[in-house]
Amino acid sequence: MTAVEPERMGFFTDTSVCIGCKACEVACKEWNHVPDDHQGLTGFSYDNTVGLGANTWRHVAFIEQQRPVDVDREGMRWLMASDVCKHCTHAACLDVCPTGSLFRTEFGTVVVQEDVCNGCGYCVPACPYGVIDKREDDGRVWKCTLCYDRLRDDLEPACAKACPTESIQFGPLEEMRERAGDRLRELQTAGIDGAQLYGDDPDDGVGGQGSIFLLLDEPEVYGLPPDPVVCTRDLPAMWGRAGLASVGLLAGAALAFMRRR
Amino acid sequence: MSVDAVTVDGVEGARSGRHAAPEQVARRRRGGGREQRMVPDAEPVSYYGQPVLNRPTWKSRDIAGYFFVGGLAGASSIFGAAAQASGRPGTARVAKLGALGGVTLSAAALVHDLGRPSRFYNMLRVFKPTSPMSVGSWILSGFGPAAGVAALSDLTGRAPRIGAAATASAAVLGSAVATYTAVLVTDTAVPAWHDGHKLMPVVFGASAASSAAGLALVAAPSGESGPARQVAAVASLVEELSLEAMTRSMSDEVGHAYHEGRAGKLLRAAKACTAFGAVAAAVAGHRRPVGVAAGLALLTGSALTRFGVFHAGLASADDPQATTGPQRARLAT
Ligand code: SF4
Ligand code: SF4
Numbered sequence: 241m242t243a244v245e246p247e248r249m250g251f252f253t254d255t256s257v258c259i260g261c262k263a264c265e266v267a268c269k270e271w272n273h274v275p276d277d278h279q280g281l282t283g284f285s286y287d288n289t290v291g292l293g294a295n296t297w298r299h300v301a302f303i304e305q306q307r308p309v310d311v312d313r314e315g316m317r318w319l320m321a322s323d324v325c326k327h328c329t330h331a332a333c334l335d336v337c338p339t340g341s342l343f344r345t346e347f348g349t350v351v352v353q354e355d356v357c358n359g360c361g362y363c364v365p366a367c368p369y370g371v372i373d374k375r376e377d378d379g380r381v382w383k384c385t386l387c388y389d390r391l392r393d394d395l396e397p398a399c400a401k402a403c404p405t406e407s408i409q410f411g412p413l414e415e416m417r418e419r420a421g422d423r424l425r426e427l428q429t430a431g432i433d434g435a436q437l438y439g440d441d442p443d444d445g446v447g448g449q450g451s452i453f454l455l456l457d458e459p460e461v462y463g464l465p466p467d468p469v470v471c472t473r474d475l476p477a478m479w480g481r482a483g484l485a486s487v488g489l490l491a492g493a494a495l496a497f498m499r500r501r
Numbered sequence: 502m503s504v505d506a507v508t509v510d511g512v513e514g515a516r517s518g519r520h521a522a523p524e525q526v527a528r529r530r531r532g533g534g535r536e537q538r539m540v541p542d543a544e545p546v547s548y549y550g551q552p553v554l555n556r557p558t559w560k561s562r563d564i565a566g567y568f569f570v571g572g573l574a575g576a577s578s579i580f581g582a583a584a585q586a587s588g589r590p591g592t593a594r595v596a597k598l599g600a601l602g603g604v605t606l607s608a609a610a611l612v613h614d615l616g617r618p619s620r621f622y623n624m625l626r627v628f629k630p631t632s633p634m635s636v637g638s639w640i641l642s643g644f645g646p647a648a649g650v651a652a653l654s655d656l657t658g659r660a661p662r663i664g665a666a667a668t669a670s671a672a673v674l675g676s677a678v679a680t681y682t683a684v685l686v687t688d689t690a691v692p693a694w695h696d697g698h699k700l701m702p703v704v705f706g707a708s709a710a711s712s713a714a715g716l717a718l719v720a721a722p723s724g725e726s727g728p729a730r731q732v733a734a735v736a737s738l739v740e741e742l743s744l745e746a747m748t749r750s751m752s753d754e755v756g757h758a759y760h761e762g763r764a765g766k767l768l769r770a771a772k773a774c775t776a777f778g779a780v781a782a783a784v785a786g787h788r789r790p791v792g793v794a795a796g797l798a799l800l801t802g803s804a805l806t807r808f809g810v811f812h813a814g815l816a817s818a819d820d821p822q823a824t825t826g827p828q829r830a831r832l833a834t
Contacts, residue, residue, distance in 0.1 A: 284549045291551060301548060336688060338635035340627040358620035362634050365557040365818060368690040374558040379616045460825045463548030467828035471688050471695055472631055478684045478698050485683070485702035486676035489579055489710055492735065496728040497583035 248348030249391065250413035251400065251451040252420050253322055255462075256427060256435065258407040260286060260320035264298040267402035271387065272297065275375075285318075291463060292323055293373040297384040298399050299323045301462050321462050322399070322408060325350070325371045325384035326439055327450030328470065333363035333372050333383075335472040348413065348450060349386040357381055368446070368468035386450075413450060420452050432456065438464060445469030547821035554690055554818045563614035565811035567607050568682045569804040571641075572709030573716065574603025578648055578675030580713045581655075582668045583728070584721075591722035592729065593668075594655050599716045600671060601652040604645045604678075633685040640677050647671040679709035686814060692824055693751070693758040693817030694810075700747035704810070707743060708803045710736035711775065715799030718782060718792040726792055730782045733799055737779035740806065741772055754826040758817040759809070767809035775802030 265288075268274060277295040281288060285302035292299045301321045309315030331350045334342040341356035342363060352372075359379035363372050372383040387397035395401075400410035409419060420437050427435040434457045439449030445468050459466045547553060581596035612618050624638035647670045654664025683705040687698035694701070710732055717729035748759040758764055778798030785791035817823045 287549075291548075291555075293555065303548070332690065335629075335631040336634065338627075338629060338632045338638060339623040340629070341623075356623060356626070358623035359615055360620075360624070360634060361558040361614075362632070362685075362689075364555050365689040365691050365694075365814075367555065368824075370553050370555040373555045458546070460546050460821075460829070461548065463551055463553060463821075465553050465824055465828055467832050468690070471690050474695075474698055475631060475633075475684070475688055478633075478687055478702070481699060482677075482680040482684045482702040485680040485706035488703075489576060489676045489679060489706050490672070492710065493576075493579045493583045493728075493732065496731045496735075497580075497587040497589070499728075 246346055247412040247414070248450065249386070249411065250327060250348070250416050250449075251324060251386070251397075252409040252411075252416035252454070253324065253451065254407050254409065254420070254423055254454045255319065255321035256407075256423070256432075256454060256456055257405045258300070258320040258322055259405055260300055260302055260318075261404060262288070262300050263402040263404060264322050264399035264408055265289075265296070265300060267398040268298045268384075271390070271398035272385065274382075292325070292369075292371045292383070294375040294382040297324065297382075303457075303461055305457075305461075319456055319461070321453070321455065322403075323462070323464070324399070324451050325386070326369055326446065327384075327386055329442065329447030329450065330470040330472070331446070332366040332368060332470045332472055335470070335475075336362045336366040338362060345388055345391075347386070347388075347391050349388065349391075350450075351385045351388050352381060352383060354380055354382075366471055368465055368470065370463075413452075416452060420454055423454055427454075434458070445473070547825060551821065552819045553821050553824040556815060556818050557689070557691065559811075560614055561808060561811050561815075563610045565808040566804075567610040567614075568686075568705065568807040568811070569712065570603045570606040570610065571682060572679045572705060572803065572807070573712040573800075574600045574607060574648065575644070575675035575677070575679030576706075576709035576713035577603060577716060578644070578651070578668075578671040578678075579710075580717060580729070580732075581651060582672035584717075584725070585655075585665075585668060587728070589721075589725040589728075592717050592725045595717055595721040596713065597648070597652040597655050597668070597671075599713070599720075600648040600675065604641070604648050607641065608645065633681060633688050637678075637681045637685060640674055640681060644671060644674040644678050647674060680706045686810070689814075690824075691814045691818045692755040692820075692827065694814045696751045696755050696827075697747045700743045700750070701810075703743040704740060704747060704806070707736045707740035708806045711740055711778070711799045712803035714782070715778060715796040715803065718785070718796030718799070720796075723787045723789040723792050726785070726787065730785060730792075730795075733782035733795065734779050737775045737782075737799065737802070740803075741775060744768070744806065744810075752827050752830070754820075755817060755823050758813040758820070758823065762812070762816055764809050764811075764813035764816055767805050767812060771802050771805035771809055773802075774798045774805060778802055 277289050287302050289296040303319040305317050327349045341353045357380040374381050396410045400408045438453040440452045442448035577596040577599040581593050584592035629635040647667045650667035651671050680702045683701035686694045687701045714729045714733035748756045778795045781795035
């Protein structure tokens with residue numbers, strides 16, 4: 241499989257069937273030797289780690305919502321969603337990395353090469369989703385590799401393998417998009433209003449995500465940005481502006497010094 | 502409503518609740534206050550009030566400090582070349598030494614932020630135009646030696662031709678050193694930085710020029726101070742006006758980071774120093790003590806501006822509304 245150019249691979253995370261068991265978090269940690277992060281509960285429902293970071297590559301979010309069920313009765317719903325690196329088509333982390341440590345694999349995923357990363361930290365504020373982060377002890381950055389090592393051995397990622405409800409699905413991205421579309425139609429037919437796909441549009445600000453999601457509410461509710469844009473989209477304009485400012489500096493100094501003695 | 506209470510009474514409603522419409526979401530401010538608010542669905546919400554972005558890991562002393570000393574070095578190189586060409590050797594020497602000192606401190610700050618000197622070499626593994634940090638590293642590695650040779654040749658009087666070539670290249674590279682850092686910060690997802698990308702190079706460039714003028718006023722012969730005083734007055738004005746225009750061009754959700762908290766304090770202090778420095782420079786004439794006071798104020802003002810911009814970015818990265826608000830507004834149009 242690695243010999244020929246493989247297809248772009250990706251995740252489809254269907255949050256409507258997530259039961260919040262965190263098997264994905266655990267499988268990821270075990271397979272990738274990710275150090276433990278925060279032990280104990282945060283008080284945000286059953287959330288342990290609050291968000292993605294250097295030591296959390298899958299994060300299960302728990303949202304408790306109060307909402308009217310009948311005219312006179314308040315009910316509650318519990319949203320659960322396993323978040324992960326989006327493996328963006330236009331990945332800001334990769335664009336801004338000065339060392340070439342972040343690279344795009346033959347599977348179309350975005351991976352950090354730990355032996356090259358120098359810990360400059362540029363990728364951290366570049367990621368519009370708050371995914372990648374620095375480990376304070378070793379000074380380098382870490383994030384989901386989409387189990388690059390497993391993919392090269394024709395295995396599915398550890399999280400997808402461990403997920404008992406098929407909330408995390410893995411396969412060629414095209415197929416994931418189709419499955420996501422089918423599932424959305426199913427839910428819509430069943431009358432579930434808030435259901436929506438996240439990151440499936442190749443024309444969005446990051447050129448489409450390599451990990452797509454089916455959500456039951458707006459992205460913000462899950463801590464996801466509703467319309468992220470890769471910061472390097474504006475980079476040519478920025479270089480232009482900086483060039484003008486540089487010329488202005490040179491010209492201004494020349495004027496001030498040359499005018500009169 | 503407390504989160505626990507919802508857990509308990511919510512279990513039975515969980516299934517049927519899915520069909521019902523407008524829900525309310527508990528929202529908790531970061532910092533863990535007890536206070537919780539019910540926010541209607543239509544308003545932007547976030548996950549327990551947590552930031553969407555990961556906070557920049559850069560240390561402010563290293564990186565904001567680098568923006569200042571790097572800017573000082575870059576603009577001083579321009580001063581060095583211009584002063585030399587216009588026959589002001591005293592100013593030229595001060596500016597060239599200032600550039601060398603500035604770029605040395607810059608290297609120290611960058612290496613300190615990386616943790617180990619050897620890590621800087623990884624920057625020169627590749628050249629990536631999509632990475633302002635890669636471009637900047639290459640610019641710096643040309644600029645540093647040029648500034649060094651220019652200063653040494655000036656001090657020793659040796660190799661004047663090489664010295665002149667180094668002075669000229671340091672000036673051109675210096676103009677890039679003084680402004681590329683604006684691209685570096687704005688090429689991120691941090692709203693208060695990114696949304697300022699049109700004017701940040703002007704803010705940084707002007708701030709660099711005003712610091713270089715400040716250094717010349719402090720240390721160069723006062724008989725040669727005419728151009729430095731002019732630059733001081735113009736650059737300070739441009740620095741403050743462009744910063745003002747930049748924050749005004751942002752939506753309130755984003756721009757408020759520049760007015761509140763630590764960033765607000767730093768930037769108000771920066772404005773006071775810069776204004777004082779500009780006025781003092783304008784009236785100083787050839788009076789040395791006034792010139793020195795003006796110069797010190799300008800240097801301080803420039804440094805405070807960089808720290809202020811830096812902290813505005815940190816505050817903005819921590820604020821989920823600054824990230825999601827403008828995005829939601831964009832989707833609504
Ligand atoms: S989600 Fe962030 S870390 Fe992942 S590929 Fe996109 S920009 Fe990079
Ligand atoms: S911290 Fe490492 S991976 Fe991130 S931009 Fe710097 S060198 Fe690249």
